[in-house]
Amino acid sequence: xxxxxxxxxxxxxxxxxxxxxxxxxxVWLDTLRGRVPPAVCAVxxxxxxxxxxxxxxxxxxxxxxxxxxxxxxxxxxEPTAGHVxxxxxxxxxxxxxxxxxxRRDIQMVFQDPTASLNPRFTVRRTVEDPLRLHxxxxxxxxxxxxxxxxxxxxxxxxxxxxxxxxxSGGQRQRVNIARAIATEPxxxxxxxxxxxxxxxxxxxxxxxxAELRQKLGxxxxxxxxxxxxxxxxxxxxxxxxxxTIVEQAPTRExxxxxxxxxxxxxxxAIPVPDPDARRERLVLAGEVPSPxxxxxxxxxxxxCPLAQPVCAEPVALREVAPRHLVACHLV
Amino acid sequence: xxxxxxxxxxxxxxxxxEGTVGAVDAIDLTxxxxxxxxxxxxxxxxxxxxALAVFRLIRPPGRIAGGSICFDGRELLxxxxxxxxxxxxxQIAMVFQSPRTALNPVLPVGxxxxxxxxLHQGCTAAEARRRTLEMLGLVGIPEPERRAxxxxxxxxxGMCQRVMIAMALATSPRLLLADEPTTGLDVSIAAQxxxxxRDLGRRTGxxxxxxxxxxxxxxxxxxxxxxxxxxxxxxxADVRTxxxxxxxxxxxxxxxSIPRVDREVAMEPxxxxxxxxxxxxxxxxxxxxxxxxxxxxxxxRPALSAMAPGHEVACYATEAARVxxxxx
Numbered sequence: 110x111x112x113x114x115x116x117x118x119x120x121x122x123x124x125x126x127x128x129x130x131x132x133x134x135x136v137w138l139d140t141l142r143g144r145v146p147p148a149v150c151a152v153x154x155x156x157x158x159x160x161x162x163x164x165x166x167x168x169x170x171x172x173x174x175x176x177x178x179x180x181x182x183x184x185x186x187e188p189t190a191g192h193v194x195x196x197x198x199x200x201x202x203x204x205x206x207x208x209x210x211x212r213r214d215i216q217m218v219f220q221d222p223t224a225s226l227n228p229r230f231t232v233r234r235t236v237e238d239p240l241r242l243h244x245x246x247x248x249x250x251x252x253x254x255x256x257x258x259x260x261x262x263x264x265x266x267x268x269x270x271x272x273x274x275x276x277s278g279g280q281r282q283r284v285n286i287a288r289a290i291a292t293e294p295x296x297x298x299x300x301x302x303x304x305x306x307x308x309x310x311x312x313x314x315x316x317x318x319a320e321l322r323q324k325l326g327x328x329x330x331x332x333x334x335x336x337x338x339x340x341x342x343x344x345x346x347x348x349x350x351x352x353t354i355v356e357q358a359p360t361r362e363x364x365x366x367x368x369x370x371x372x373x374x375x376x377x378a379i380p381v382p383d384p385d386a387r388r389e390r391l392v393l394a395g396e397v398p399s400p401x402x403x404x405x406x407x408x409x410x411x412x413c414p415l416a417q418p419v420c421a422e423p424v425a426l427r428e429v430a431p432r433h434l435v436a437c438h439l440v
Numbered sequence: 441x442x443x444x445x446x447x448x449x450x451x452x453x454x455x456x457x458e459g460t461v462g463a464v465d466a467i468d469l470t471x472x473x474x475x476x477x478x479x480x481x482x483x484x485x486x487x488x489x490x491a492l493a494v495f496r497l498i499r500p501p502g503r504i505a506g507g508s509i510c511f512d513g514r515e516l517l518x519x520x521x522x523x524x525x526x527x528x529x530x531q532i533a534m535v536f537q538s539p540r541t542a543l544n545p546v547l548p549v550g551x552x553x554x555x556x557x558x559l560h561q562g563c564t565a566a567e568a569r570r571r572t573l574e575m576l577g578l579v580g581i582p583e584p585e586r587r588a589x590x591x592x593x594x595x596x597x598g599m600c601q602r603v604m605i606a607m608a609l610a611t612s613p614r615l616l617l618a619d620e621p622t623t624g625l626d627v628s629i630a631a632q633x634x635x636x637x638r639d640l641g642r643r644t645g646x647x648x649x650x651x652x653x654x655x656x657x658x659x660x661x662x663x664x665x666x667x668x669x670x671x672x673x674x675x676x677a678d679v680r681t682x683x684x685x686x687x688x689x690x691x692x693x694x695x696x697s698i699p700r701v702d703r704e705v706a707m708e709p710x711x712x713x714x715x716x717x718x719x720x721x722x723x724x725x726x727x728x729x730x731x732x733x734x735x736x737x738x739x740x741r742p743a744l745s746a747m748a749p750g751h752e753v754a755c756y757a758t759e760a761a762r763v764x765x766x767x768x
């Protein structure tokens with residue numbers, strides 16, 4: 110492969126938008142009356158860049174749009190607007206066949222280790238399937254590769270002929286990871302890889318993911334609401350709230366100096382295993398508003414304890430320190 | 441004053457085709473009046489089964505195979521089902537892990553709470569409704585009148601959990617068993633629910649047993665902690681001691697396995713896996729995972745013994761180290 114200039118990131122997302130139109134009788138009548146049909150604005154103008162070998166953590170609470178971003182990147186769902194460039198190629202413009210060939214390089218590990226495995230496939234078939242779809246390996250080579258990948262995720266070859274129900278939760282998540290890395294992808298989206306796991310398993314999967322990244326030189330987009338997992342695995346973190354990115358910074362900087370009130374609230378709400386921890390709590394009022402009826406100006410302002418009149422004005426991400434971006438009028 | 445709940449030698453077994461699973465293996469557990477006790481351990485450690493046993497909700501193929509559960513001076517295991525039903529809900533209440541599935545999907549949430557007032561306290565319909573709205577307000581649900589008429593699927597996860605807590609507290613129980621009440625909720629919502637539990641515990645004087653695998657939650661909320669591993673209780677201490685001087689090798693490993701957001705420390709997973717409880721061998725069930733294992737650990741189970749006042753540990757290696765180098 111010809112060398113690429115170092116400056117261009119492996120993955121660049123620019124102005125990504127995803128709306129889910131609402132359905133139903135009321136909506137249909139509205140359309141007849143010539144009104145703009147309501148939609149769920151799941152992702153609203155999100156831009157991200159991830160360098161090769163880097164891990165970006167994308168954090169936020171349920172419904173903030175982080176998984177929708179991931180699905181749009183892989184085009185598991187089609188974005189409403191925006192660009193996704195992977196290794197210089199515009200993914201949003203690819204035809205079905207070209208996209209399928211690209212998927213060899215872009216894989217995903219899903220949240221629920223049980224639901225994301227076909228209960229009627231053996232481990233062997235689960236891991237070999239992407240090889241059959243995306244590579245030209247013959248039968249024997251696929252068998253060999255499946256065994257090798259299983260070893261890489263710390264599972265013995267004796268599990269190859271087992272079904273998911275015969276595996277423990279931790280083993281299932283390892284099979285999911287094995288399936289994702291089987292085609293030697295350069296980029297893997299990890300969607301909540303540890304949130305369905307028990308305490309001790311969580312630590313192990315985090316360590317496995319870090320080890321695989323180093324050995325295989327992969328780039329991760331790590332989506333999680335678990336800031337501890339993100340802290341251990343990511344070099345940079347982007348924080349999402351209600352479809353937009355509100356803060357983005359190198360991991361160490363974000364945890365040491367969170368600036369956006371949402372980030373501060375999120376960090377201060379994490380229970381820490383220290384009974385003497387005296388922490389300043391920043392408590393947000395109420396719950397996340399509906400993404401159908403998005404507040405104008407700063408989207409957090411109705412819940413933000415620091416809100417001022419200026420917060421009703423639109424707010425954009427700006428750089429307040431090297432590589433530290435915040436969307437808040439008060440910072 | 442006698443403790444509110446005293447569990448002695450409780451054993452719960454499940455009969456399967458392959459043999460007997462000893463899910464809870466002779467545990468002793470005390471819950472004092474007005475305290476919040478954390479019950480922690482990995483999946484399969486027997487925490488939830490212990491709570492269900494206290495509630496006497498173990499169904500076949502499971503059975504309570506021995507021991508005693510003494511609640512406020514009464515032996516629960518000896519009570520006829522009819523009397524147990526009066527205690528359940530009225531004096532001991534439970535909050536389950538997945539609130540949406542624990543709520544009745546075809547009944548408005550307000551009616552579910554009101555039913556409790558009518559059933560347990562003989563309230564009139566109007567009185568039950570008034571108290572339901574009051575309780576919904578107490579657990580922090582905005583617009584109680586509107587919310588009371590809604591169904592579980594119309595509420596967010598956090599709201600459902602608040603409704604569950606309102607239901608559990610409706611009858612002013614003296615013991616609340618909360619099984620992973622914040623698992624699956626977002627951090628900021630989880631923090632609100634934990635604040636609510638702490639506040640309600642203080643206000644009503646009820647004791648709370650908080651079952652969780654999240655040691656962070658325990659540190660923030662509990663007065664005392666009991667650690668379970670594979671059906672055995674391995675350590676029990678006040679919360680500060682448990683985090684500052686964890687004594688059992690399993691507790692130490694568990695504390696080290698948490699990824700921390702509050703400081704820069706290395707994270708180490710607990711070694712090995714939770715052993716199978718099927719025809720489990722005698723002795724300490726942590727033996728195969730334990731770096732400090734002695735020969736005796738595999739043959740005779742260590743009993744809980746006091747390291748210091750209020751700090752009990754079941755471990756031969758810890759005991760031996762303490763005897764060799766007495767503290768203070």
